Amino acid sequence: MATINTTRWIGIGLLGLPLYGALTFWSSLEGQPDPSTQLEAWARFVTTKEYVWGHLFGSIFGLIFVIFGLFALGVYLATSYAPRLGLAAMAITVLGSALFLPLQGIAAFAAPEEDQAVLAGLEEYEALPSIFANTVQALTGLVVILLGFVGNILVGIAVWRSGTLPKSAGALWAGAHVLMYLSLMYGQTIGPSSTPLTVPLGAVVVAISGAWMALSVLRGSSAQAVGAMSQPRVR
Numbered sequence: 001m002a003t004i005n006t007t008r009w010i011g012i013g014l015l016g017l018p019l020y021g022a023l024t025f026w027s028s029l030e031g032q033p034d035p036s037t038q039l040e041a042w043a044r045f046v047t048t049k050e051y052v053w054g055h056l057f058g059s060i061f062g063l064i065f066v067i068f069g070l071f072a073l074g075v076y077l078a079t080s081y082a083p084r085l086g087l088a089a090m091a092i093t094v095l096g097s098a099l100f101l102p103l104q105g106i107a108a109f110a111a112p113e114e115d116q117a118v119l120a121g122l123e124e125y126e127a128l129p130s131i132f133a134n135t136v137q138a139l140t141g142l143v144v145i146l147l148g149f150v151g152n153i154l155v156g157i158a159v160w161r162s163g164t165l166p167k168s169a170g171a172l173w174a175g176a177h178v179l180m181y182l183s184l185m186y187g188q189t190i191g192p193s194s195t196p197l198t199v200p201l202g203a204v205v206v207a208i209s210g211a212w213m214a215l216s217v218l219r220g221s222s223a224q225a226v227g228a229m230s231q232p233r234v235r
Helices: 006-014 016-027 039-046 049-077 083-119 132-161 167-188 198-230
Strands: none
Touching (some): 006 016, 006 049, 006 198, 016 049, 016 198, 049 083, 049 132, 049 198, 083 132, 132 167, 167 198
């Protein structure tokens, strides 16, 4: 009976990390108008097919890939020198990513219809007061940023302390998410409500870090497989 190379499957799962970085980079490339100051330009931007495809395949699928990648990373770190930290980091970051999914769904599918009303000249729609759901959505967004910020820093520290993954990959992962999440926090509070340039820049670093980790595990898996094949069979 053939044995399962668990490490190889973990390495394949880790490929979700660079895919997340690449898809985030792609989805954040096109600059978007600030809806608070350029409402009509924002409405035209949101109602395009490119916006919907970008959010579906870039943002939503990117989050799905990173959740798979984080699960694989948590399993791998469970046998490293930082098992508890790795599992805690995985749980916090997956929770933040899972909470981010419904917000991205709203942005991808609800926002275009809402802004179609703006383009149609429905002034009554624009004048509608904020309701409880809007407040909860905003608070959820802040929780997502907090969980993602803390969780991804812990992921970087766990990778650094693992003793099996490249330390620099962990440092790049943490640094990239500090850059991305601090800029998102600025946009959610006092800055313009648009994707800052630091997000695609951070996404490139995330893709490099994730690919470094995945390839490191896959190469180790290949070396283990070669070693196992070279062992003499006992009859």
